[in-house]
Amino acid sequence: MWKYYLRLSLYSLRKTPVLSLLMVLAIATGIAANLTILTMHSVVSSNPLEHKNDRLFAVQLNAWDPDREYFALNAIPPQVTYQDAKALYDANVADEVVVMRKAGVTIQHPESADLPSTYATRMTTRDFFSMFDVQFIYGGPWSKNADESPENVVVISEGMNNKFFKGANSLGQALLLDGEVFTVVGVVSERWQLVPNVYDLNNRPFEAAPDAYLPFFFSAAKPYQSWGNMQGWSDKEIKTHADFLQGEDIWIQAWVSLNSVEKRQEFTQFLENYISTQKEQGRFKRSPGYQLNTPQEWLNINNVVSKDNKQLLMLSFVFLMICLVNSTVLMFAKFLRKAPEAGIRRALGASRHSIFFQHLTEAFIVGIAGAFLGLLLSLGGLAAVRALYNNYENVAVFNGFTVAAAILLALAATLFSGFLPAWRISHAAPAQYLKTR
Amino acid sequence: MLKMQSVKKIYRTDMIETHALRDFNLEVKEGEFVAVTGPSGSGKTTFLNIAGLLETFEEGQYLLDGNDVSRLNDNVRSKLRNEKIGFIFQGFNLISDLNIFDNVDVPLRYRGFSSSERKKRINNALEMVGLAARARHLPSQLSGGQQQRVAIARALVGEPKFLLADEPTGNLDSLMARQVMDMLEDINKNGMTIVMVTHDPDLARRAHRNIQIVDGQVTDFKIYESYVDSTNHSDNAKKLAANTI
Numbered sequence: 001m002w003k004y005y006l007r008l009s010l011y012s013l014r015k016t017p018v019l020s021l022l023m024v025l026a027i028a029t030g031i032a033a034n035l036t037i038l039t040m041h042s043v044v045s046s047n048p049l050e051h052k053n054d055r056l057f058a059v060q061l062n063a064w065d066p067d068r069e070y071f072a073l074n075a076i077p078p079q080v081t082y083q084d085a086k087a088l089y090d091a092n093v094a095d096e097v098v099v100m101r102k103a104g105v106t107i108q109h110p111e112s113a114d115l116p117s118t119y120a121t122r123m124t125t126r127d128f129f130s131m132f133d134v135q136f137i138y139g140g141p142w143s144k145n146a147d148e149s150p151e152n153v154v155v156i157s158e159g160m161n162n163k164f165f166k167g168a169n170s171l172g173q174a175l176l177l178d179g180e181v182f183t184v185v186g187v188v189s190e191r192w193q194l195v196p197n198v199y200d201l202n203n204r205p206f207e208a209a210p211d212a213y214l215p216f217f218f219s220a221a222k223p224y225q226s227w228g229n230m231q232g233w234s235d236k237e238i239k240t241h242a243d244f245l246q247g248e249d250i251w252i253q254a255w256v257s258l259n260s261v262e263k264r265q266e267f268t269q270f271l272e273n274y275i276s277t278q279k280e281q282g283r284f285k286r287s288p289g290y291q292l293n294t295p296q297e298w299l300n301i302n303n304v305v306s307k308d309n310k311q312l313l314m315l316s317f318v319f320l321m322i323c324l325v326n327s328t329v330l331m332f333a334k335f336l337r338k339a340p341e342a343g344i345r346r347a348l349g350a351s352r353h354s355i356f357f358q359h360l361t362e363a364f365i366v367g368i369a370g371a372f373l374g375l376l377l378s379l380g381g382l383a384a385v386r387a388l389y390n391n392y393e394n395v396a397v398f399n400g401f402t403v404a405a406a407i408l409l410a411l412a413a414t415l416f417s418g419f420l421p422a423w424r425i426s427h428a429a430p431a432q433y434l435k436t437r
Numbered sequence: 438m439l440k441m442q443s444v445k446k447i448y449r450t451d452m453i454e455t456h457a458l459r460d461f462n463l464e465v466k467e468g469e470f471v472a473v474t475g476p477s478g479s480g481k482t483t484f485l486n487i488a489g490l491l492e493t494f495e496e497g498q499y500l501l502d503g504n505d506v507s508r509l510n511d512n513v514r515s516k517l518r519n520e521k522i523g524f525i526f527q528g529f530n531l532i533s534d535l536n537i538f539d540n541v542d543v544p545l546r547y548r549g550f551s552s553s554e555r556k557k558r559i560n561n562a563l564e565m566v567g568l569a570a571r572a573r574h575l576p577s578q579l580s581g582g583q584q585q586r587v588a589i590a591r592a593l594v595g596e597p598k599f600l601l602a603d604e605p606t607g608n609l610d611s612l613m614a615r616q617v618m619d620m621l622e623d624i625n626k627n628g629m630t631i632v633m634v635t636h637d638p639d640l641a642r643r644a645h646r647n648i649q650i651v652d653g654q655v656t657d658f659k660i661y662e663s664y665v666d667s668t669n670h671s672d673n674a675k676k677l678a679a680n681t682i
């Protein structure tokens with residue numbers, strides 16, 4: 001019977017092409033707007049580290065100004081000082097520990113005549129790569145030794161590898177970083193991209209993965225250009241880089257991996273002891289002294305999904321509803337015009353059920369066509385967002401969620417815009433139309 | 438075949454209550470050709486709609502083919518309508534978007550017949566009304582008489598037990614009206630029970646009996662001699678008269 005309903009629906013839609021097109025456009029417009037916003041919202045509100053949510057923790061240490069609490073987020077600084085970062089690393093308590101920063105470094109191929117360009121790099125400890133599931137196409141992280149006594153090693157992105165080495169295996173090849181020779185030990189796949197960048201929400205949460213990675217503790221020896229946020233409260237004079245490292249400026253992100261309850265207790269104990277020691281030296285006068293946040297908690301604290309995002313999503317649903325109501329009205333008009341035909345079919349033996357499903361099939365075709373067109377329009381919408389806002393390159397992307405949402409929205413559109421008209425027509429008294437036809 | 442006892446049908450609006458049928462009694466035997474006449478608004482069409490299970494009624498009993506069909510749900514009523522009743526309307530009521538073949542196919546679609554069975558039946562029905570060659574034409578490409586013959590083919594294709602015709606010649610000129618009536622008579626002679634609503638006394642006379650409805654009740658009952666003579670059912674006809682008036 002479904003094939004028959006489908007045929008009748010196509011007849012019916014062909015008979016009133018303008019009305020059919022208007023219904024499809026009404027649904028498509030609503031779905032396109034909703035799908036574009038919904039897709040972006042799904043990406044923005046996702047947690048790419050969901051599978052590690054029980055064992056990864058962003059570390060907050062509250063060594064902030066004793067006279068004023070930290071001015072944002074949960075009133076605890078989101079980054080740590082160099083001296084605290086070093087203490088976290090040196091303690092060697094957590095299963096994995098990552099201290100890192102964003103830096104701008106000039107990188108150049110030694111044999112290239114081109115002028116060097118500055119790239120976004122991440123100075124980090126090696127556990128970064130395992131903690132955040134970084135995928136390599138060549139090589140891997142540097143050694144632990146290279147962390148502790150920084151060696152001139154670099155991990156580069158696939159994009160950089162394509163640029164400098166034309167995509168060839170570049171392991172062992174040399175690059176100049178701020179004029180010094182570094183050896184490539186790994187190439188990160190361009191498929192690896194956390195969205196949002198949970199590991200560093202101080203900077204733009206949706207920016208592209210770094211171009212290169214180098215050992216964090218080079219920061220101690222060389223004042224690489226800081227590209228991340230840096231905040232401070234102390235008025236203590238800083239004359240040298242060593243003064244800066246020992247100062248109270250916060251500029252480093254710290255993460256730990258604690259794979260068991262015991263490990264978590266051990267790490268908590270370490271933090272309490274550390275803070276207690278620091279208090280004796282006049283630091284850590286605020287309470288609480290620390291906070292450990294799971295990736296999801298960290299996303300929430302940093303308001304990655306802003307109030308504007310939520311309002312925009314709500315508005316897109318309201319717009320969709322308006323479009324669907326329009327489509328419903330058009331569908332009503334169309335079906336009521338076909339009421340005499342339904343009356344004839346009823347007289348010839350069609351049950352209310354049959355009439356209902358025949359018309360729902362027509363509504364379904366309109367819904368599917370609307371969703372398909374809406375999907376195409378939303379691709380345009382996402383491309384427009386990417387073109388307008390370059391920090392949304394990783395957010396405004398077509399994905400499986402978009403397709404699933406389109407299918408669900410098509411079903412919802414069918415039910416919403418078709419159910420009532422189909423029900424109404426199936427419950428019309430057939431005799432009324434047989435005489436008046 | 439069809440028996441209505443004390444049937445009462447009321448149409449209600451917020452302000453008005455109209456008694457379309459009241460204490461309505463009628464029996465139609467298998468193989469009969471009954472004409473129903475009466476002034477406009479007398480309840481003829483209401484009777485036909487109730488007989489065709491298109492409308493429900495407030496009180497009374499309706500036996501169709503020996504079964505009480507007074508209080509059935511929509512699915513069962515639709516099934517009975519599909520299997521046992523054929524409709525012919527004054528305005529033909531063909532579906533303009535569908536060609537002749539597909540129009541005749543409509544009742545069979547709800548019957549669940551296989552494609553080959555439907556095709557066989559449709560071709561036979563169109564052969565019977567002399568329109569097999571026009572199967573792929575749209576209704577708008579046929580004359581009024583031809584359209585009514587398509588409607589007859591559609592009414593008969595499912596081999597119903599009886600045929601309900603509402604002014605079947607009302608929209609036709611006299612020549613075509615005669616052709617359609619000849620066709621209905623032939624169908625009746627082959628055993629089909631027919632109930633036909635008409636305003637035309639000449640057409641009514643071609644039936645076996647004439648029931649007159651006035652103000653929702655059967656007020657007159659006439660058995661035509663041709664029927665008594667031809668069927669030799671005078672006793673039966675007299676009993677019918679006694680039962681229905």
